Amino acid sequence: MATHLKAAACLWACASTADADGPARIASADLCADAYVLALADREDIxxxxxxxxxxxxxxxxxxxxxxxxxxxxxRLVALDPDLVVFGPSGAGRxxxxxxxxGIAHIALGWGEDWAVIESNLExxxxxxxxxxxxATLVSELRDRREALRQRSDxxxxxxxxxxxxVTGGAAGAETLVDAAIRTAGGINAAAEAGASGWLRADAEWAFRVDPDLIVTSYFVDGYVTRTDAGVRHSAFRRLLDGRPRLDVPAPAWSCAGPQLIDAAEQIADALDRLEPGS
Known part of the structure; x- marks a missing residue:
């Protein structure tokens, strides 16, 4: 993956002599690309x-x-006449x-749901x-913030x-960006602890399989429009939510595995701190 990304980056750096500092017109093609472009590019170059x-x-x-x-x-992309198009992990496709x-350079972010991929994409x-x-500064800041969370957890x-x-009733097991945020915050992912891996479809049985200290919800009030809202309406999930500490993480923090994931981890850490007596 890293070799492929380095080669993709060279599409601009090796092929263009118009601007030694970088592309002057950057187009971001999807939500995940936005997160990285807005974090790294100069405003006037977007x-x-x-x-x-x-x-x-x-x-x-x-x-x-x-x-x-x-x-x-x-x-549409050609009509925009950019120097560089940035795509998320799904790539440029057709x-x-x-x-x-x-003659328009393009680059696709690497796929993954952990901090290593986020750092690699930034670099x-x-x-x-x-x-x-x-x-490099952003990567260093991410590491410092994760270290601060580790110390809070300890x-x-x-x-x-x-x-x-x-909101759909789905859960998140190991090897997901949610799992990365929970573990970084100092929590134990109940679904992963029960043996689940990856993104899980709606299953009301989870309401009876776990007994968490904290429920983290997302997209309940600020998500995609959906007709599948079992997480809100199903009686089993309502039972799980009622009378238990809950944190709703804003959707932008983890709509993709981007730099904002650290915001989700810090919000979860704040909620974990509030669980302790006297906090």
């Missing part, structure tokens, strides 16, 4: 953000509202040959944007159990 920017699940600032919108549509034919995109020092008398419940 030519377009994704069609999801400005939606409730996006953490984009208000100033992006007036920018042109991009997606994976090749015709747009790739059209971008290549138009690789930083190289592609001519913002390596900024990327100061607690125990590691509380945490169960994640989405």
């Amino acid at each position: 030519a377009a953000v994704s069609w999801q920017a400005g939606q409730i699940v996006s953490g984009a600032p208000e100033w992006v509202i007036g920018l042109p919108r991009a997606s994976g549509d090749a015709e 747009a790739a040959p059209f971008l290549d034919a138009a 690789t995109l930083g190289d592609a944007l001519g913002q390596s020092p900024r990327a 100061a607690r008398p125990r590691r509380p159990s945490v169960f994640y419940l989405s």
Whole structure:
């Protein structure tokens, strides 16, 4: 994965001589790409953000509202005439040959749901944007904030159990970004502790299989429009939620595995601190 990303970054750095510092017109094609581009690129260099920017699940600032919108549509991307298009882990797909034919460089973020991938994406995109020092600073800040959370966790008398419940009734086991946030905060992921791995579909039996100290919910009030809201309406999940400490993490913090994931971890850590007597 790392070799592929380094090669992709070279599409701009090795092919362009127009600007030694990096691309002057950057288009972000999806929500995950937005998170990284907005963290690393200079404001004046962002030519377009994704069609999801400005939606409730996006953490984009208000100033992006007036920018042109991009997606994976090749015709739209070519019309925007960017120097570089940044895609999330799903990549350029069918747009790739059209971008290549138009001489437009493109890069796809690496897929993964842990801190190593987030750091790798920051470093690789930083190289592609001519913002390596900024990327290095962000990586260092992420590590410092995670170390601060580790110290907070060590100061607690125990590691509380945490169960994640989405608006659809789904849960999150090991090897998910939710699991990474819970563990970084100093909690035990109840679903992972029960042997679950990956993203789990709605299953009301979880309401009887776990007895967590804290419920972490997401997308209950600020998520995608969905008709599947078992997490809110199913009586078993209501039983699990009633009378138990709960934290609703804002959707932008983990709509993808991006730099904002540390915000989710810190919010969970705050909620874990409040569980302790006298806090």
